[in-house]
Amino acid sequence: MNEKTRPPRFAVLMTGAAVAVATLALALVPLAALGGLAGGVLVVAGTARGSRLVLGVGTVLQLAAVVFAGASSLPPGLLLVGILGGVLGWDIGEQSINATQQLGSDATMVRSIAVHTAASTFVGAVAMVIVYGTYLVSTGGQPLVALVAFLGGGGLVLLAMRA
């Protein structure tokens, strides 16, 4: 095993694609896009160099940019793309760093990374379509009780999750 952890170029490309999409989605809020860009660069650099720390810092920066964009009234559709891109960037990056740590830089592992990327992207896309679809269908004016129930219940479910 090589002492240096350097994930395959394919993984770096995939991570780069995910964060690029996320950054582009924030383009309407220039400050957030700038933050997203900085975070994205760190994410790609972290993946390429096999550093979890750099990857993590980049991801936090990027997600913060997404939340900031959301606070600055970015349209929900773009916001969802932004947050999904950020999370996928981290997911692919971490997965490939992990695989490289176990298998070394010389081993072939593209296939498993591709499968992982495809699965995560698919699940994220389905979740997004369902959530966004529901949002488009419902046209506001709902009773507040529904909102409270959603938020309170959803929060409890999130807290119960270990993952």
Add this chain to the structure above:
Amino acid sequence: MSRISERSRHPDDETDEASAVGLRRFLSVFGVFAVVAGFVILISPEVGSSLSVRYLVVMAIGGVLLLFAVRRWFKRVVSSVDTAKTPPVERRMTVSIPGDDFDEMLDDDSQNAMGRLQMKETAQDRLRAVAEVVFAGDVEDVDERLAAGTWSDDPDAAALFSNGETSMRDRVSSFVSGTSVLKRRVVSAIREFARLADEDVAWDDASAVSEERVNATEAGTHATERWNGLTALALTTVAFGVLLSQSGLVLAGAVLSGLGAYAVAGSSPSTSVRITREIQPADPRPGEPVVVTVEVENVGGQLIPDLRIVDGVPADLTIEKDSPRHGTALRPGARMRYTYTLSGIRGSHTFDDVFIVSRNLPGTLERVEEITAEGDDTVIYDVSSALDLSVPLRKQASMHVGRVLTDSAGSGLEFHSVREYRSGDPLTRIDWSRAARGEGLATLQFHEERSATVVLVIDARREAYVASDDDSPSAVDRSVLASAKLASALLAADDRVGLASLSPRRCWYSPGAGHTHLARLYDALATDEAFAPSPPTLPYYRRINLPALRKRLPSDSQLVVFSPLVDDEVVEINRQLQASGYPITIISPDASGTGTPGRTLARLERRKRLSELRRANVRVVDWDADESLALALTNAGRRWS
């Protein structure tokens, strides 16, 4: 199986407890929040009147969620992803580099005063022994020069032996650099000695750091906790969404919950695979690369989305090309193969079990297992190699006719002496020209040519498993291969050859001749456990093992001893054997490394041992790593004759 179920039950218990505690906290935080909100409204009633009471509930939920999010973020930051450690199959773990233990001792700064005193004494003793060779003087002279401190211009080096006071400046600079005064003195002294002995002193600090040994994770399933941050993120977006009335952020939280559900729902990863290994060729010649093909088949009914395979490469083979590790994804029934190339020097090597890590699709659960591969699992290196080698032997011979020129007079080719004729002497050996001059009959005598009885002794003690760097063959490897060549050459020259090991794992083949005997010796060298590629676990006790060897040696035999000469014990062994009447030739594969103070010291010590042995009338062949044995023998032979 029981371990797996125990492990998987464990997290559930934790969750139950956590949720009970969590509910209580939730209520208490909610209470605090309500009290704070009440205060705010009391102080400025207009805030209260502008907010509808019903909307306040939503705001409260947002605040509570934010608090929980912060807590989760904190937990995420202090924890790390828990992932399996794979075995370091690429690293050769059976040999060490001479002197690395000394480097470790120098680097160990956790010592107390007693430990430092011991270290100082060890270093002084070893260096003083080396000094005798470097200065080439007698013992008293050496001691005097060392104590006077005049032997070196370097004040640090001289101070090690003169026991000078440590100056204030030294103490300050040692404090600043983090290197103890003693260490600096020892290192300077070694450097000075090496310089005096014309050794290489270009040291590289990085190579002194010894690597940590990694232990592979045990078999079983465990959670990687890699998605732990997702909850924190979801809680944060929802909280901000609520507090800032941004529907987009709340929706983002919902999408993240979807991903979270996917992560939680990840099934237990399957490890039902069949692994087949094929080795080509299975009995290679020394140094020949071996191609290993590993085939993996998913024999379960479940998709294996992320399978990582680490083949159990034998500890003393090195990877030549590609990697014995592989990552892939396999549908049920699918198979896949990968190849890599190994190379080794000699001996019999057995593969370990294959280490596999299987992860589920989101990567939340990881299952580690070790699987016995079907197919080939052994590589045996052949030691036979035809070689025309002329071995300079010593003049101890048997009664059989052979090619060793002895000092005893008789029939032969090379002139020895002339003696008075005795009746019965063959006519061909009468000195006729002398008879013609009328000086009477005399008989010519020649050096008799007899065969030698040679016992090849291989130093295979634990200490002898050394190499000059991590990739070169160990001294034992080189000794075994060289003795195979020597055996073949000696048997071809009609000498009788035996084989013995200098190791707690005893091996003895009494001297013999002929093709069958050669085949037997080859077989022993390739597969006898005394010469196994990994060192013995027991230490060698000279008092027990040496008499056993001496009892078996035929009285007319001479010894060819292979040893890297890395400790003083082997010198003593050779001296004793030589003193008991067995002439010795030592072939010493040089396995001393360079680059650190300890290695340089070990190198100097080896030089000291070589000269000690020469003084004890032992013939020494110093065999460099990049030199062929034939060349080393020729060079050494030139010096003897």
